[in-house]
Amino acid sequence: MYGNGWRKFYADKKLGKGQLVYFFLDQPSPRATICYIQYGNGSEDEEITEVDDEESIEEDDEGSEEDDDEDDDDGEVPHNIHEVIVRTRGLELTAIEETKLQSLVPLNNSFVGLPFVHRFTRTDVLAGMMKIPKLVAAAAPLEEQGIVGVCLDGGNFRRIPYHTLDDGLIVFGCKKWKEFAASRQLNVNMVVLVGFKNSSREDVDACVIMKKLG
Numbered sequence: 001m002y003g004n005g006w007r008k009f010y011a012d013k014k015l016g017k018g019q020l021v022y023f024f025l026d027q028p029s030p031r032a033t034i035c036y037i038q039y040g041n042g043s044e045d046e047e048i049t050e051v052d053d054e055e056s057i058e059e060d061d062e063g064s065e066e067d068d069d070e071d072d073d074d075g076e077v078p079h080n081i082h083e084v085i086v087r088t089r090g091l092e093l094t095a096i097e098e099t100k101l102q103s104l105v106p107l108n109n110s111f112v113g114l115p116f117v118h119r120f121t122r123t124d125v126l127a128g129m130m131k132i133p134k135l136v137a138a139a140a141p142l143e144e145q146g147i148v149g150v151c152l153d154g155g156n157f158r159r160i161p162y163h164t165l166d167d168g169l170i171v172f173g174c175k176k177w178k179e180f181a182a183s184r185q186l187n188v189n190m191v192v193l194v195g196f197k198n199s200s201r202e203d204v205d206a207c208v209i210m211k212k213l214g
Contacts, residue, residue: 085193086116086136093117097191097213104211107195113139115195117213125181125188128174132162132194137170140196146205148172152184152192153211159204 015021085105093101107115114136123129132140142148144164149157150172158180161173180186191214197207 084114086114086133088116088118088133091117091119091191093191094214100213101193104193104213110197111195111209112141112198113196115193117191117193119191120186120188122188125186128172128178128181130172130177130181131165132170134168136194137164137168140170141198141206142170142196143205147203148206148208149199149201149204150180150208150210152186155184157204157207158183 085101101117105115116133116136118124124131142162142164145162147159147161150160151157158176160176160180162170163173164170190212192210192212195209195211197209199205199207
């Protein structure tokens with residue numbers, strides 16, 4: 001959004017830096033766009049982040065989309081994070097996957113931060129470059145670097161190192177993640193719901209819980 005119309009709306013509503021604005025359509029839509037107003041002087045410094053094109057945020061009882069091999073860019077965290085699920089860019093679910101997802105949400109109160117849905121790519125599985133989107137990373141109980149315990153469908157946890165990239169994405173250690181992916185038979189195009197829990201262990205910063213959809 002930009003131009004004179006947006007600037008007038010911005011000024012009339014007295015919007016300011018850091019405010020969160022929700023836009024509601026007057027007709028049903030499979031998507032909701034959330035704009036984070038980061039700079040509000042109406043000048044060239046004005047920056048609007050539109051989540052819809054990067055990471056879709058859906059209400060627990062709605063459908064949506066998103067992800068491919070490209071990085072996700074947003075790092076702002078919406079209010080009421082227990083009510084939303086992030087879908088990585090380009091992701092489209094089959095009817096079976098969508099039904100499975102709806103049976104798993106909302107997650108219980110032991111989960112923290114933002115859950116997200118992701119379809120594994122060749123980069124994730126074969127190259128061992130499993131990344132956590134910025135929007136999710138910003139809300140996750142993680143440090144700049146450390147160790148997470150990752151499990152799939154209630155199985156045993158595997159300790160995997162992680163670190164934060166300059167752009168805010170979190171990436172798992174390649175070697176350990178590839179070992180985990182191979183041992184759990186993770187495949188390209190497999191879809192998982194990923195959630196986070198705090199850890200009571202001193203050697204693990206947080207637990208990453210993955211559940212297959214389909």
